[in-house]
Amino acid sequence: MDLKTLKTFQLIVKYGSFVRAAEEMNYVQSTVTMQIQKLEAELGVQLIERGNGKELRLTEAGRLFHGQSLQIVKNMEQIQTDLANLQLGESGHLRIGVTEPTASYRLPGILKGFMSTYPNIRISVEFGNTPLLSERTLKGELDFSLCSAPDLGTDLYFEPLFKEEFVALMPEDHPLALKEVLSPEDIRDYRLLITSATCPYRRKLEMVMQETGNLTLDTMEIGSMTALKFFAQSGLGIALVPKIIAEPVSAGTTTRIIEGSLIHMTFGLLSKASAYPPQLAGHKLYQYLKQHLAT
Incomplete structure (x- = not known):
């Protein structure tokens, strides 16, 4: 049993004619007849009866099979479409x-x-x-x-693809807000809000601070990068955050540029x-x- 045979059977039922089904499928009539004979042999039941004047009618088995084959053909056609779209990268x-x-x-x-x-x-x-x-x-x-x-x-x-630019986020009244550009050395005397130990940016930050001789820092670990801005807004410390997170700046806070390699993450x-x-x-x-x- 294949999809073409099922479609042929459905066309015979639709038109009530082997000839019309053959024309629709672009087959000779003998091909249609052979398909139905093979289908009935596979199923072990008669599907179509010829009445007087060659009028066609479905047997009880034919009616049952026709009703269920409609969904089978629909599903098979959808599978073919899905597979074609998959090969084209469309699904x-x-x-x-x-x-x-x-x-x-x-x-x-x-x-x-x-x-x-x-x-x-x-x-x-x-x-x-x-x-x-x-x-x-x-x-x-x-x-x-x-x-x-x-x-x-x-x-x-x-x-x-791009370099993520970082800025220092702090309350407006923070002492470092008086400076336009900050250096890593400026941060060592103030509490720094940092991300978790597994965060690549934190590892980079720690290496930069070590290079400047700042081996010990007053830090507060915040597990979420996006939450840092809210902790800084509450006055708990300075947060080094991606610029895209800090803007627009929340009320009561300000940002400052940081000089050196600390300001980017690839x-x-x-x-x-x-x-x-x-x-x-x-x-x-x-x-x-x-x-x-x-x-």
């Missing part, structure tokens, strides 16, 4: 990972545009830090991730080396993200 299910602040501040608008263009591509988004997303990408649990550069020596491919697309470049729907999303994130 599929993609799993991507993303770090903050891109997860909340950049990605929603970009995905809205992408999914309007490719409505049959499903996307699942997982939030996490770079080490976690690197591990999951390497295991194949994520198709690719948007994050900072991973540690060296992994079987991952990283494509830089951000890009991370994929398993063996899976680069992505294929099918993954390729379309990968290219779309590059287009809208690269600077």
Whole structure:
């Protein structure tokens, strides 16, 4: 039993004629007859009876089979369409990972545009830090991730897209608000709000501070990058946050530029080396993200 035979059977029922069905399928009539005979032999029942004047009517088995075959053909046609779209990259299910602040501040608008263009591509988004997303990408649990550069020596491919600019966020009445530009040395005498130990930016911050001789700092650990601005707003310390999070500046706070390499963190697309470049729907999303994130 194949899809063409089912379609032939349905056309015979629709037109009440082997001849009309043959014309619709662009077959000779004998082909249609052979298809139905083979179908009945496979099912072990008679589906069609010829009445007087060659009028066709369905047997009880034929009526049952016709009703159920309608949904079978519909499902098969949908499967064929889905598979064709999958091969063209027009459908599929993609799993991507993303770090903050891109997860909340950049990605929603970009995905809205992408999914309007490719409505049959499903996307699942997982939030996490770079080490976690690197591990999951390497295991194949994520198709690719948007994050900072991973540690060296992994079987991952990283494509830089832009540099995340950081600023110092503080209350308006903070002593350092009197300066237009801050240096790492300026921060050592004040409490610094920092992210968790697994955050790549915190590791970079610690290396920069060590290079300036500031081995000990008054710090307060805040597990969420996006929450730092609210702790700074409450006067608990200075927060070094991505500029995109700090703007517009909340009432009672201000930002200052930080000089040196501390002000940037490279951000890009991370994929398993063996899976680069992505294929099918993954390729379309990968290219779309590059287009809208690269600077």
